[in-house]
Each structure stands twice: as C-alpha cells, then as structure tokens.
Amino acid sequence: MKTLDLATWPRKSLYDYFRTLPQPHVSVTADVDVTGLITQAKPEGVSVFNAALYAVMKACNAIPEFRQRIQGDEVVEFEQVHPAPTVPIDGDRFAFCYFDYAPEWSVFNEHCLTAIEVGKKQTGLKDGSAARDDLIFTTCLPWVVFTSMHHPIKGPDDSFPRVAWGKFHEHDERWLMPVNVQVHHALADGIHIGRFYQLTQDALDEFGE
Numbered sequence: 001m002k003t004l005d006l007a008t009w010p011r012k013s014l015y016d017y018f019r020t021l022p023q024p025h026v027s028v029t030a031d032v033d034v035t036g037l038i039t040q041a042k043p044e045g046v047s048v049f050n051a052a053l054y055a056v057m058k059a060c061n062a063i064p065e066f067r068q069r070i071q072g073d074e075v076v077e078f079e080q081v082h083p084a085p086t087v088p089i090d091g092d093r094f095a096f097c098y099f100d101y102a103p104e105w106s107v108f109n110e111h112c113l114t115a116i117e118v119g120k121k122q123t124g125l126k127d128g129s130a131a132r133d134d135l136i137f138t139t140c141l142p143w144v145v146f147t148s149m150h151h152p153i154k155g156p157d158d159s160f161p162r163v164a165w166g167k168f169h170e171h172d173e174r175w176l177m178p179v180n181v182q183v184h185h186a187l188a189d190g191i192h193i194g195r196f197y198q199l200t201q202d203a204l205d206e207f208g209e
Contacts, residue, residue: 001076001077001078001079001134002076002077003074003075003076003077004068004074004075004076004077006074006075009075011187014185014186014189015075015186015187017186018184018185018186019070019156019157019186021156021185022156023156024156024184024185024186025153025158025182025183025184025185026182026183026185026188026190026193027148027149027150027151027180027181027182028180028181028182028190028193029146029147029148029149029178029179029180029181030178030179030197031176031177031178031179032176032177032179032197032200032201032204033174033175033176033201033204033205034048034052034168034175034176034177034204035174035175035208036204036205036207036208036209037051037052037175037204037207037208038168038175039175039208040207040208041207041208046207047109047112047113048168049140049142050108050109050112050113051204051207052140052165052177052179052204053083053085053112053138054105054108054109054112054203055200055203055204056136056138056163056165056179056181056196056200056203057081057082057083057101057108057136057138058103058199058200058203059195059196059197059199059200059202059203060081060136060161060163060196061080061081061101061103062195062199063188063192063195063196063199064077065183065187065188065192066081066136066161066183066188066192066196067079067080067081067134068159068187068188069133069134069159069160069187070157070159070184070186070187071133075187076133078133078134080101080134081101081134081135081136082098082099082100082101082134082135082136083098083099083101083112083135083136083138084096084097084098084135084136084137084138085097085115085116085138085139085140086138086139086140087116087119087120087122088120089119089120089121089122089123089124090123093124093125094125094139095119095120095122095124095125095126096119096125096126096127096128097115097116097118097119097122098115098128098135099111099112099114099115105206133159133160135160136160136161136162136163137151137160137161137162137163138162138163138164139162139163139164140164140165140166141164141165141166141167142166142167143166143167144166144167145166145167145169145178146166146178146180147178148180149164149180149182150182151164151182157184158184159184159186159187161181161182161183161184161188162181162182162183163179163180163181163182164179164180165177165178165179165180166178166179166180179197179200181193181196181197
C-alpha cells in the first residue's frame with residue numbers, strides 16, 4: 001500500500017470537487033458477452049459465478065483507481081484488492097465471505113470454492129470488512145436481467161467499488177449478462193469504468209478460447 005501525494009496528484013481538482021457532494025458515487029450498468037463462458041466453459045464444469053467473479057476481480061486489479069481508497073484526509077493505493085462476495089444462506093438470506101485474490105484462474109477458483117463452502121455455513125450477516133479497505137464488494141442477482149442498480153453505502157467517503165451481475169440472456173445468438181459497477185467519483189471517472197468493462201470482457205473471453 002502507498003499513500004498518494006495529493007499535492008502532485010493529477011486528479012486533485014476532481015477529488016476536491018466530488019468529495020464536497022453528499023452523494024458522490026456513480027453507478028453504470030451494461031451487458032457483457034458471456035457466450036464462450038456459457039457455451040464452452042460451463043458445459044466443462046466451470047462455475048459461471050466463479051468465472052464472473054474472477055473476471056471482474058482481474059479487471060479491478062488492473063485499474064489503479066479501483067485499488068484506491070479514501071482514508072480520512074489521505075488517499076491510499078493498494079497493490080492488490082480482494083473479493084468480498086455475497087453467498088446464500090438458509091432462510092432466503094445472504095452473508096458475506098472473503099478470500100485472497102489470485103491472478104491465476106485455477107488458484108482463484110480453488111480459493112473461491114473453499115470460501116463459498118465456508119461462507120454458506122454462516123447463520124447471519126456479519127461485516128468482516130471493518131478492519132480492511134482492500135476489498136471489492138460483489139454480488140449476483142441470477143434471477144433478474146436488470147438494467148440499473150444502486151448499492152447501499154456507509155457514507156459519502158465510502159470508496160469501496162461495488163460490482164453486481166445478473167441473469168444471462170440470449171440475444172442475436174449471443175449470450176449476454178448485465179454487469180453493474182458503482183465507484184466513488186472522487187477516485188474514478190467514466191474512462192476508468194470503460195476500462196473496467198473492457199478488461200472484464202477480455203477476461204471473460206478467455207473462457208471461450
């Protein structure tokens with residue numbers, strides 16, 4: 001982790017402006033193409049959830065702005081950020097789980113499978129993120145082809161990126177999946193969100209190769 005020098009930071013004026021707003025978060029939803037994942041990888045036993053999580057985490061780790069966090073009057077940047085997905089538990093509820101990111105798919109998938117198995121045994125919702133800022137909050141709504149989403153936040157300085165994906169659906173002989181991303185506008189702009197979608201798509205395409 002490093003602390004940014006705000007005096008020489010190129011986006012200092014953007015940071016100063018958006019931190020004054022009571023609702024400084026921006027949310028975008030767009031489809032990604034999961035044809036290769038659905039038609040090739042899934043029949044071979046690849047979990048669509050694990051693969052989607054891997055793709056968005058690979059993208060988030062490749063974008064410095066998605067690894068930056070507001071900490072009081074400072075902005076820090078982590079070398080790596082880690083997934084904090086939701087998992088279903090008894091009673092139509094969900095709980096959080098956490099595990100370390102790995103850039104290699106096989107290692108990531110193993111970590112994910114273990115964390116989900118442990119996470120599903122929880123009996124209630126507990127927030128284990130209070131002591132760390134190096135997380136990406138993620139969730140999945142596999143029942144809905146949604147076109148927008150807004151995530152709950154702790155306050156104006158909550159700078160955790162949040163990512164959600166929904167039900168995949170067929171269009172023009174391609175399989176698509178809605179992906180939503182929400183970021184703090186003091187740290188990231190449309191260009192960074194655009195990079196997120198392109199890098200997520202690139203990672204998903206690897207499952208169809």
